[in-house]
Amino acid sequence: MKPLRLMAVALAAVLAFAACGTKDDPAPQSGEKGVTGPVTVFAAASLTEAFTTIGADFEKAHPGTKVTFNFAGSSALATQINEGAPADVFASAAPKNMQTVTDAGNTKGGAKVFVKNQLVIAVAKGNPKGITGLADLAKPDVKVALCAEQVPCGAAAKKAIGDLKITPVTLEQDVKSALSKVKLGEVDAALVYRTDAKSSPDVDAVEFPESASAINEYPIAALKNGPNAAGAGAFVAYVLSEAGRAVLLKAGFQAP
Amino acid sequence: MGLLVPALAGLLFLVLPLVGLVVRAPWSTMPARLAEPAVLDALWLSVRTATMATAVCLVLGVPLAWLLARADFPGRRVVRALVTVPLVLPPVVGGVALLLVFGRRGLIGEWLDSAFGITLPFTTAGVVLAEAFVAMPFLVIAVEGALRGADTRYEEAAATLGAGRWTTFTRVTLPLVAPGVAAGGVLCWARALGEFGATITFAGNFPGRTQTMPLAVYLALETDVQAAIVLSLLLLAVSVTILAALRDKWVSG
Amino acid sequence: MSLDAHLVVSRAAFTLDVALRAEPGEVVALLGPNGAGKTTALRALAGLEPLSGGHVRLSGRDLTRVPPEKRGVGVVFQDYLLFSHLSALDNVAFGPRRRGRTRAEARGIAAAWLDRVGLAAFAERKPRKLSGGQQQRVALARALAVEPELLLLDEPLAALDARTRLDTRAELHEHLAKHTGATLLITHDPLDALMLADRLVIVEDGRIVQEGDAAEVTARPRTDYIARLVGLNLYRGRGDGRTVAVGDLVLHVADEVSGESYAAFPPSAVTLHPARPDGSARNAWPARVAGVQRHGDNLRVRLDGPVELAADVTPAAAAHLRLSPGQEVWAAVKAAQVRAYRY
Numbered sequence: 009m010k011p012l013r014l015m016a017v018a019l020a021a022v023l024a025f026a027a028c029g030t031k032d033d034p035a036p037q038s039g040e041k042g043v044t045g046p047v048t049v050f051a052a053a054s055l056t057e058a059f060t061t062i063g064a065d066f067e068k069a070h071p072g073t074k075v076t077f078n079f080a081g082s083s084a085l086a087t088q089i090n091e092g093a094p095a096d097v098f099a100s101a102a103p104k105n106m107q108t109v110t111d112a113g114n115t116k117g118g119a120k121v122f123v124k125n126q127l128v129i130a131v132a133k134g135n136p137k138g139i140t141g142l143a144d145l146a147k148p149d150v151k152v153a154l155c156a157e158q159v160p161c162g163a164a165a166k167k168a169i170g171d172l173k174i175t176p177v178t179l180e181q182d183v184k185s186a187l188s189k190v191k192l193g194e195v196d197a198a199l200v201y202r203t204d205a206k207s208s209p210d211v212d213a214v215e216f217p218e219s220a221s222a223i224n225e226y227p228i229a230a231l232k233n234g235p236n237a238a239g240a241g242a243f244v245a246y247v248l249s250e251a252g253r254a255v256l257l258k259a260g261f262q263a264p
Numbered sequence: 265m266g267l268l269v270p271a272l273a274g275l276l277f278l279v280l281p282l283v284g285l286v287v288r289a290p291w292s293t294m295p296a297r298l299a300e301p302a303v304l305d306a307l308w309l310s311v312r313t314a315t316m317a318t319a320v321c322l323v324l325g326v327p328l329a330w331l332l333a334r335a336d337f338p339g340r341r342v343v344r345a346l347v348t349v350p351l352v353l354p355p356v357v358g359g360v361a362l363l364l365v366f367g368r369r370g371l372i373g374e375w376l377d378s379a380f381g382i383t384l385p386f387t388t389a390g391v392v393l394a395e396a397f398v399a400m401p402f403l404v405i406a407v408e409g410a411l412r413g414a415d416t417r418y419e420e421a422a423a424t425l426g427a428g429r430w431t432t433f434t435r436v437t438l439p440l441v442a443p444g445v446a447a448g449g450v451l452c453w454a455r456a457l458g459e460f461g462a463t464i465t466f467a468g469n470f471p472g473r474t475q476t477m478p479l480a481v482y483l484a485l486e487t488d489v490q491a492a493i494v495l496s497l498l499l500l501a502v503s504v505t506i507l508a509a510l511r512d513k514w515v516s517g
Numbered sequence: 518m519s520l521d522a523h524l525v526v527s528r529a530a531f532t533l534d535v536a537l538r539a540e541p542g543e544v545v546a547l548l549g550p551n552g553a554g555k556t557t558a559l560r561a562l563a564g565l566e567p568l569s570g571g572h573v574r575l576s577g578r579d580l581t582r583v584p585p586e587k588r589g590v591g592v593v594f595q596d597y598l599l600f601s602h603l604s605a606l607d608n609v610a611f612g613p614r615r616r617g618r619t620r621a622e623a624r625g626i627a628a629a630w631l632d633r634v635g636l637a638a639f640a641e642r643k644p645r646k647l648s649g650g651q652q653q654r655v656a657l658a659r660a661l662a663v664e665p666e667l668l669l670l671d672e673p674l675a676a677l678d679a680r681t682r683l684d685t686r687a688e689l690h691e692h693l694a695k696h697t698g699a700t701l702l703i704t705h706d707p708l709d710a711l712m713l714a715d716r717l718v719i720v721e722d723g724r725i726v727q728e729g730d731a732a733e734v735t736a737r738p739r740t741d742y743i744a745r746l747v748g749l750n751l752y753r754g755r756g757d758g759r760t761v762a763v764g765d766l767v768l769h770v771a772d773e774v775s776g777e778s779y780a781a782f783p784p785s786a787v788t789l790h791p792a793r794p795d796g797s798a799r800n801a802w803p804a805r806v807a808g809v810q811r812h813g814d815n816l817r818v819r820l821d822g823p824v825e826l827a828a829d830v831t832p833a834a835a836a837h838l839r840l841s842p843g844q845e846v847w848a849a850v851k852a853a854q855v856r857a858y859r860y
Contacts, residue, residue: 081486083485083486083487084485084486087485087489151386153468156469156483156486158483158484158486158487159483159486176470177385177386177468177470178386178467178468178469178470178474179468179469179470179471179475179483180464180468180469181464181469181479181482181483181486185464185465188360189468192360192363192364192367192369193367193368193369194363194367194368194369194385194386415598417594417598418598418600420560420563420565420585420598421592421594421598421600422600422611422615423564423565423584423585423586424563424564424565424585424586424588424590424591424592424660425586425591425611425612425615425659425663426586426587426612426615426616426663427586427611427615428586431615435611436600439600439602439603440600440601440602442602
C-alpha cells in the first residue's frame with residue numbers, strides 16, 4: 009500500500025509540474041496596448057531559418073517579448089491548431105492548410121500571403137550528372153526524389169512536371185527529407201524549394217522554367233485562440249514589413 | 265485494491281487513444297475507403313515486409329541471443345548494450361545510419377553497388393532491412409531472457425546422450441525456450457509492422473514498393489485525417505487478429 | 518568396461534580429490550553428506566566438469582579430455598531432466614539417435630527399453646503426464662538405451678516420496694544387477710547405498726574417508742558422519758588394553774587396543790538410570806538430557822555430558838524416568854557391547 013501511495017503522489021506531482029510549465033509564463037493582459045510577453049508562432053518547416061532570424065529581430069524591436077516557434081509540416085500544424093493548440097500566429101507553406109484553419113474559424117483578421125517559393129532541382133555539389141532541366145530527370149540513370157503529393161512541395165512538383173514522364177524512386181514526406189536524400193547521395197536530384205536548396209551548402213540548385221507554373225504561396229494569420237493577441241498582431245505586421253521581407257528574400261523566397 | 269487503481273488507470277491510458285480512433289472513424293465511408301487498391305497494397309506490403317523482417321531477426325537474432333546468454337567473452341556487456349542501441353536510437357536516426365552503411369555511398373552499400381549492382385535504399389529489401397534493424401532488439405532481448413531462465417542442465421543431459429553442440433541447440437535448447445522465441449518473434453513482428461521512421465528514411469516512400477501502412481497513414485494525415493484513421497484502424501485490426509491467432513497457437517500451447 | 522579414475526577438481530573454497538575404481542557389473546555407491554563433492558565427482562566423470570588434475574579411464578580408454586557427448590557415459594540426473602517437449606519414447610530414443618541409429622531403429626530400441634522398465638503403455642506420454650516414479654524409470658531407460666560403459670546415477674530416488682521410493686528402489690536394484698557396465702551411484706541416503714551397491718565409498722569434504730562393503734563400513738565406521746549414518750555412538754580416544762580414554766571418560770571395551778583408537782556402540786546398548794546403577798555395566802557416567810525424539814517404536818534420547826551420546830529407550834522406560842530436557846540422569850553401557858578398533 010505505502011509504495012503505491014507514494015507512487016500516486018509522485019505521479020500527481022509530475023502532472024502538476026507539467027501543467028505549471030505552461031501556466032507559469034506571465035500571461036499577457038489582453039486589451040493592453042504594449043506588445044510584450046511570449047508570442048507562440050506555428051510556422052512551416054521551410055521557414056525555419058528565416059523565421060528564427062525574424063524572431064530575434066522582433067524581440068529586439070519589441071523588448072519584453074519572447075518568440076517561441078513550433079516548426080513542422082503545415083498540415084500537422086493546422087491539425088494542432090484546430091485541435092486547440094495555444095498558438096498566436098500561423099505561417100503556412102500552402103494556402104490549403106491555412107484554409108483549413110480559417111474554415112474552422114480559428115484565424116483572426118484574415119490571412120495574408122507574405123512570400124512565394126519556387127521549386128528548383130537540387131543536385132549534388134558540382135552537378136556531377138550535368139542536369140540542366142526537368143527533362144534530364146526522365147533519364148533512366150538519374151535517380152529522383154520527389155515529395156509525396158499530399159505535402160505542398162509534392163503538389164507543386166506534380167503541377168510543374170505536368171505530362172513529363174519522371175519516375176521517382178521515392179515520394180518523401182517533406183521537402184527536407186527529399187533534400188537530405190540528395191545530400192546523402194542516395195538520389196541524383198530532387199525537386200525542392202529554392203529556399204531549401206539555398207540553405208544547404210552541400211547542394212546546388214538548378215532553376216527550371218516549368219516551376220513558374222507551380223509557385224507556392226505562404227500565407228500568415230493571427231489566431232483567434234492565441235493568448236497574446238497584441239503580440240500576434242505585432243509579429244504578423246513585422247513579417248509583412250520591409251525588415252521582415254528583407255530577411256525572407258535573403259533566404260531565397262520571392263516577394264508575393 | 266491498492267494495485268487495482270493504478271492498474272485500471274494504466275489500462276485506460278493505453279486504451280483511450282484507441283477509443284479516440286474508433287469514435288472519430290468515418291464508419292459510413294469505411295467500406296469504400298478500405299476497398300481502394302492503394303490501401304490493400306500498403307497493407308499487404310506491410311504484412312509481407314514485417315514477416316520477412318521477423319524471419320531475418322530470427323535467423324540472426326536467436327544465435328546472437330545465444331551468444332549473449334551462454335558464451336563468456338570479454339566485452340559481453342558492451343555487446344549487449346550495442347544490441348539495444350536501436351531501442352533508444354530515434355528510428356529516423358537509425359534510417360540515416362543505415363543509409364550511411366548500406367546507402368549508395370555507404371560503407372558497404374558502395375561496394376554492394378559496384379560489385380553486384382545491388383542497391384538497398386528505395387527497395388522492398390530496404391524496407392525489410394530497416395524494419396529488422398529496429399525490431400531485432402525486441403527478439404534478442406526476449407530470447408536472451410528465455411535462454412538465461414532455461415535450465416542448462418538439460419543441455420548437459422543431451423550432451424551425455426551423445427548430442428553435440430548444434431544438435432543440443434536445435435533439439436533441446438530451442439524447444440526449451442520456444443515460448444520465449446515465440447514471444448520475441450511476436451514482439452519483433454509487431455514492432456516491424458508499425459515501423460515508420462527508419463523505413464521512410466532508409467527505404468523512402470513509394471506506393472507498392474516501399475510504402476508500408478505507417479507511411480501511408482502518415483501521408484494521409486497530411487491531407488485527410490479521416491483516411492489516416494481508417495488506415496490506422498485497419499492496421500490495428502490486422503495486427504491484433506494475427507497476434508491473437510499466433511498467441512493461441514504458439515505461446516499458450 | 519572397468520572404471521579407473523582419479524578426480525581432482527579445485528575451486529576457491531573446495532577441493533575434490535578422490536580415486537574411484539569400479540569393475541564391470543559392479544555397483545559402487547558414493548555416499549556422503551551434502552556438499553561433500555559427490556555431484557562434482559559425477560559431473561567430472563560425465564565430462565561436465567573439467568578436471569584440475571587426475572584422469573578418467575574407462576575400459577583402458579583415456580577419457581580425461583574427451584567431451585561428454587563422446588564418453589559413452591550414461592547419466593540419470595537427480596531430477597531426471599527429461600526433455601519436456603518429447604514423449605517418453607522420444608526421450609529414450611534421443612541417445613541411440615545421436616549415436617548414429619536411424620529414427621526407426623532408435624524408436625525400436627527405445628520401445629524395448631520402455632517395455633523393460635514397465636512403461637510400454639506410457640510411450641507416447643509427455644514427461645509431465647507421468648508420475649515421479651515413472652519419470653525416474655524413463656530417465657533410467659534413457660541412460661541405459663545408449664548401452665553406456667559407465668552408468669552414473671545422481672540421487673536417483675531422492676525426488677520420490679517414501680512409498681514410491683520403496684518400489685522404485687527394488688526395481689532399480691534389478692536393472693542395476695542386469696547392467697553389464699560399471700555403475701556409480703551417488704546418494705546421501707545410507708539405505709539406498711546399502712541396498713543398491715556392492716561397495717561403498719564414503720566421501721566427506723572432497724576426500725574419501727572410508728571404503729568397503731556394507732558389512733565392513735557398518736561394523737567399523739571411521740567418522741562421526743558414518744557412525745551417525747549407521748546409527749552408532751562413535752568416539753576417538755587413546756586405547757590401552759581393554760580401555761579407551763575419551764577425554765576424561767575411560768570406556769571399558771570388548772576388544773584389545775593400544776594407541777589412537779575408536780570406540781563404538783549402538784544407542785540401544787545404552788541404559789539410562791535415575792541414580793548411579795549398581796549392575797554389571799562397567800561404564801557409567803552422569804549425563805544431561807538434551808532432547809528426546811521418536812525413533813521407530815522407541816525414543817531416541819540425546820545426552821550431553823563428558824561425551825555426546827545417543828540412547829534408545831522404550832516409551833515405558835522413558836515414562837518411568839520422566840525424561841525431559843535438562844534432566845540429570847546416569848548413562849550406562851556394558852563393556853561387552855563397546856567395539857574398539859585402531860584408528
